[in-house]
Amino acid sequence: MNEMKQNHDISIVRINSVEKREEKKELTRTALKTENFNMANSTFITPPPTSDIDHMPNVFSLSTPPPPPPPTSSIFDMIPCDISTGGDQKAGSLGFMDLLDINQDFGASASLFDWFNQNPVVGSPQQQQSFVPSPASTVPETSEVLNNPATPNSSASISSSSNEAGEDAFQQVKAGDQEEEQDQDKNKKQLKPKKRSQKRLREPRFAFMTKSEVDHLDDGYRWRKYGQKAVKNSPYPRSYYRCTSAGCGVKKRVERSSDDPSIVVTTYEGQHIHPSPIIRGSIGILADSSGFGAATSSFVFPQPLYQQKDASMILCPLR
């Protein structure tokens, strides 16, 4: 429980479903374009030298934070980060969904993905923030999450590569999702000849970093582990999980940061096509009130990781 009062870190990143290298190049370009968005009140991470950026797994521009949440009946403490003013970050009592402002109005968005789509980086420089990971933060190369674990103020970020190219790619992938799912089903059915001839398109991915003792955080969904691989330049293996719900192709990868073993990097890929089978606490309320978790929701955000005793996190916009 004390951990909840400690510094917590989590960052959430929307990952475009483009090939990793294209991602990297595009995002690098974006970062280079936006790296001068240094604001007086920002927690700005000094961009690395251009030559270093090539070696960075990714760089992201920070998406516009959601509008302030409406009054809520959540049983959780609602102490949302003051996004507009950079106010208190009383993360110790923040629920994960609260931190995400997920129980707020996502409008017509059926999902967080949709919401991200409808809320690209817009507006003033105060709203738009470049986010370039610190060179010291070398999350393993496959990690798409790249905030700085050592970011002061325990700040974390909802980040997205919300540049135009990224949006386009994201939209394209969304449009191709159904097709892809069908292909995946076909692949599953035609198991023996392990042919994956078609170039694999990536589903939209979210990644976040969690300070946690436990590798596999209980997010409310049921997962089946289907693989584990040693990660290059990291003593910690990466685990691969698939959602066990029939027809749900959501995957997640879990790995520990080699730099900070207390940080677990979780990457979600795909969209749940079903509500979470395990509704805890007020998440159901939150889900209902926001449309998240509804059967029609195309993506149900990971559930209350913060409720786990070994997990601690904070989610506030980096500024």
Add this chain to the structure above:
DNA sequence: CGACTTTGACCAGCGC
């Protein structure tokens, strides 16, 4: 006995 994990093998993509 079903659900899940472990683990070695396989495949695809990419860089050299």
Add this chain to the structure above:
DNA sequence: GCGCTGGTCAAAGTCG
């Protein structure tokens, strides 16, 4: 073409 790496498969093992 070859080797490396990430991602996935699937048989075997484990657990409740």
